[in-house]
Amino acid sequence: xxxxxxxxxxxxxxxxxxxxxxxxxxxxxxxxxxxxxxxxxxxxxxxxxxxxxxxxxxxxxxxxxxxxxxxxxxxxxxxxxxxxxxxxxxxxxxxxxxxxxxxxxxxxxxxxxxxxxxxxxxxxxxxxxxxxxxxxxxxxxxxxxxxxxxxxxxxxxxxxxxxxxxxxxxxxxxxxxxxxxxxxxxxxxxxxxxxxxxxxxxxxxxxxxxxxxxxxxxxxxxxxxxxxxxxxxxxxxxxxxxxxxxxxxxxxxxxxxxxxxxxxxxxxxxxxxxxxxxxxxxxxxxxxxxxxxxxxxxxxxxxxxxxxxxxxxxxxxx
Amino acid sequence: xxxxxxxxxxxxxxxxxxxxxxxxxxxxxxxxxxxxxxxxxxxxxxxxxxxxxxxxxxxxxxxxxxxxxxxxxxxxxxxxxxxxxxxxxxxxxxxxxxxxxxxxxxxxxxxxxxxxxxxxxxxxxxxxxxxxxxxxxxxxxxxxxxxxxxxxxxxxxxxxxxxxxxxxxxxxxxxxxxxxxxxxxxxxxxxxxxxxxxxxxxxxxxxxxxxxxxxxxxxxxxxxxxxxxxxxxxxxxxxxxxxxxxxxxxxxxxxxxxxxxxxxxxxxxxxxxxxxxxxxxxxxxxxxxxxxxxxxxxxxxxxxxxxxxxxxxxxxxxxxxxxxxxxxxxxxxxxxxxxxxxxxxxxxxxxxxxxxxxxxxxxxxxxxxxxxxxxxxxxxxxxxxxxxxxxxxxxxxxx
Numbered sequence: 071x072x073x074x075x076x077x078x079x080x081x082x083x084x085x086x087x088x089x090x091x092x093x094x095x096x097x098x099x100x101x102x103x104x105x106x107x108x109x110x111x112x113x114x115x116x117x118x119x120x121x122x123x124x125x126x127x128x129x130x131x132x133x134x135x136x137x138x139x140x141x142x143x144x145x146x147x148x149x150x151x152x153x154x155x156x157x158x159x160x161x162x163x164x165x166x167x168x169x170x171x172x173x174x175x176x177x178x179x180x181x182x183x184x185x186x187x188x189x190x191x192x193x194x195x196x197x198x199x200x201x202x203x204x205x206x207x208x209x210x211x212x213x214x215x216x217x218x219x220x221x222x223x224x225x226x227x228x229x230x231x232x233x234x235x236x237x238x239x240x241x242x243x244x245x246x247x248x249x250x251x252x253x254x255x256x257x258x259x260x261x262x263x264x265x266x267x268x269x270x271x272x273x274x275x276x277x278x279x280x281x282x283x284x285x286x287x288x289x290x291x292x293x294x295x296x297x298x299x300x301x302x303x304x305x306x307x308x309x310x311x312x313x314x315x316x317x318x319x320x321x322x323x324x325x326x327x328x329x330x331x332x333x334x335x336x337x338x339x340x341x342x343x344x345x346x347x348x349x350x351x352x353x354x355x356x357x358x359x360x361x362x363x364x365x366x367x368x369x370x371x372x373x374x375x376x377x378x379x380x381x382x383x384x385x386x387x388x
Numbered sequence: 389x390x391x392x393x394x395x396x397x398x399x400x401x402x403x404x405x406x407x408x409x410x411x412x413x414x415x416x417x418x419x420x421x422x423x424x425x426x427x428x429x430x431x432x433x434x435x436x437x438x439x440x441x442x443x444x445x446x447x448x449x450x451x452x453x454x455x456x457x458x459x460x461x462x463x464x465x466x467x468x469x470x471x472x473x474x475x476x477x478x479x480x481x482x483x484x485x486x487x488x489x490x491x492x493x494x495x496x497x498x499x500x501x502x503x504x505x506x507x508x509x510x511x512x513x514x515x516x517x518x519x520x521x522x523x524x525x526x527x528x529x530x531x532x533x534x535x536x537x538x539x540x541x542x543x544x545x546x547x548x549x550x551x552x553x554x555x556x557x558x559x560x561x562x563x564x565x566x567x568x569x570x571x572x573x574x575x576x577x578x579x580x581x582x583x584x585x586x587x588x589x590x591x592x593x594x595x596x597x598x599x600x601x602x603x604x605x606x607x608x609x610x611x612x613x614x615x616x617x618x619x620x621x622x623x624x625x626x627x628x629x630x631x632x633x634x635x636x637x638x639x640x641x642x643x644x645x646x647x648x649x650x651x652x653x654x655x656x657x658x659x660x661x662x663x664x665x666x667x668x669x670x671x672x673x674x675x676x677x678x679x680x681x682x683x684x685x686x687x688x689x690x691x692x693x694x695x696x697x698x699x700x701x702x703x704x705x706x707x708x709x710x711x712x713x714x715x716x717x718x719x720x721x722x723x724x725x726x727x728x729x730x731x732x733x734x735x736x737x738x739x740x741x742x743x744x745x746x747x748x749x750x751x752x753x754x755x756x757x758x759x760x761x762x763x764x765x766x767x768x769x770x771x772x773x774x775x776x777x778x779x780x781x782x783x784x785x786x787x
Contacts, residue, residue: 083606084606086606087603087605087606090606091598091602094599097598098595098596200648200651201618201619203622205656211629211630213630213631220631220632222627293626294598294626295595295596295626296622296623298432300432300619301619304593304595307593308595337599339589339599339600340603356588357564360587363590
């Protein structure tokens with residue numbers, strides 16, 4: 071009887087862990103979505119590969135952490151970082167990147183790769199090479215308990231805020247005229263231009279909003295991740311996976327793929343070692359499991375590309 | 389084409405190598421002592437290289453840039469945090485700059501990549517921080533000296549501390565690369581309690597730590613062990629706090645907190661523990677001289693990575709003086725190096741048979757000092773005169 075109860079408790083704890091990890095996965099996925107949404111539209115509309123998108127993320131994180139440390143107001147920090155990245159994105163697009171659209175991918179990669187270095191070194195000059203931590207006020211730095219599940223309040227705020235943004239984005243894209251133009255531009259640029267859509271202006275808007283979303287994601291993530299040099303490159307790689315997985319140019323695809331990547335990554339980190347142990351035994355699994363979990367999202371991407379070359383929700387290129 | 393280049397390179401290196409040996413055999417004592425210093429000077433972890441160089445430069449300055457009256461020239465090389473670069477830059481130091489000694493290597497994967505090049509060329513090499521187990525064991529070489537530690541010495545010290553403090557269960561977090569695995573195994577080798585779980589995180593680009601924190605929450609250990617670089621330590625401790633774990637579960641760490649990242653990672657880590665082979669307030673005459681000279685030259689607290697650089701130069705100096713500047717006699721140089729006849733800033737210091745340090749490990753705690761600043765406060769010794777414990781005994785080959 072006693073052992074039965076104990077087993078029940080272990081199963082209960084395992085179930086709670088699973089719920090928690092699913093929440094963690096959703097949270098990570100939503101963070102990836104904030105970045106991928108802008109990136110996929112930029113890539114889809116202008117065929118422009120922006121490697122410096124992660125730099126906006128880093129910029130948002132540093133600005134957020136810095137404004138928070140100076141003013142002590144988290145919301146002002148997040149809003150301020152987003153606004154600065156919006157302006158910076160617009161300026162960059164008009165001042166520098168616009169000229170690069172007609173060039174090939176190689177030139178675009180060189181330019182945006184250079185921007186990564188400029189971004190990192192600018193951040194190093196201003197904030198030093200150790201990065202900045204963003205400390206939450208006690209009211210947010212708490213955990214909430216529901217049915218025995220303890221979960222960070224701020225992560226719930228993160229999930230809520232991001233879902234709101236995703237909803238707003240979906241509304242704009244699906245229900246407004248501008249959204250229709252953007253979708254048209256992303257789906258088939260030439261036809262959209264032929265039908266009188268001012269893609270040039272539209273693109274400045276999309277690029278700036280993409281930068282703002284990345285900055286927002288950075289500032290919102292800073293309390294979890296802290297701001298550090300090179301964080302933009304670390305996050306860019308899974309974002310590219312998300313875009314390819316979801317289908318280039320498809321925001322809905324990016325949303326779906328973000329959640330898949332987030333969940334696969336977090337659940338992989340939690341259970342890969344235990345699952346590998348079933349096959350190769352615990353000794354080898356201790357190092358093999360983590361290596362395998364680090365590869366999971368790429369394996370997933372490869373599998374999807376074999377089955378659906380256009381991505382989950384993208385058009386199959388003729 | 390590739391084969392041709394390879395053949396050409398091989399010939400070129402043979403020629404340079406033979407030139408180098410004739411060079412050495414000719415002169416006694418040497419006209420110049422050439423030291424190659426290679427470590428990570430750039431990237432986000434570039435501060436470790438900067439600190440190591442401060443130690444090397446400070447020691448040389450105090451020697452008047454001379455050893456036994458012979459001028460010393462240092463060649464600096466940056467491995468850029470890439471093992472392939474660590475190897476090619478090491479080759480460059482040996483073949484192009486003809487260095488007599490190599491100092492450097494912060495990360496084990498850089499050292500491992502460059503190890504065969506340096507050992508093959510029979511250049512005495514002093515690793516400042518990297519001290520992987522296989523080099524302490526089956527791959528040991530008379531030309532290799534570890535100055536800092538064997539990677540897991542501080543970790544083994546943590547296990548001893550946990551035992552003394554009656555902590556019975558533990559969860560471990562470290563990155564999934566050579567040193568990370570060694571740290572985790574090091575703690576486990578001395579810890580007598582139960583290991584409830586471990587997370588080997590993606591290296592070097594783990595995104596975040598939510599999955600790991602949730603597992604800690606679920607297993608509810610009496611203590612957590614971490615080995616993380618600054619960027620990840622900030623993330624981990626932040627999320628650890630937000631999950632409400634910090635006041636319930638003490639954190640023990642190695643190579644995670646130092647004087648310089650405490651302004652970033654300190655506020656969320658107060659009360660956490662760390663073990664170190666050197667502490668700034670260590671009561672040894674050589675340490676007092678070192679700390680005073682360092683503060684005077686560079687201003688501010690000593691960067692921990694400077695210690696091994698400083699000691700390495702003084703060790704080489706002791707050997708050069710012992711052989712009266714005739715560094716072409718490698719057997720004599722080797723015998724002198726093994727004696728470790730210099731005043732280490734760590735106090736009691738010697739080499740075990742595999743030429744790894746025998747030294748004390750100290751326990752420190754992140755705390756606020758009288759002025760309200762966050763510092764690493766020395767609590768006491770974690771373990772005295774710890775030795776390398778390589779699993780396969782090192783059969784040190786003759787020189």
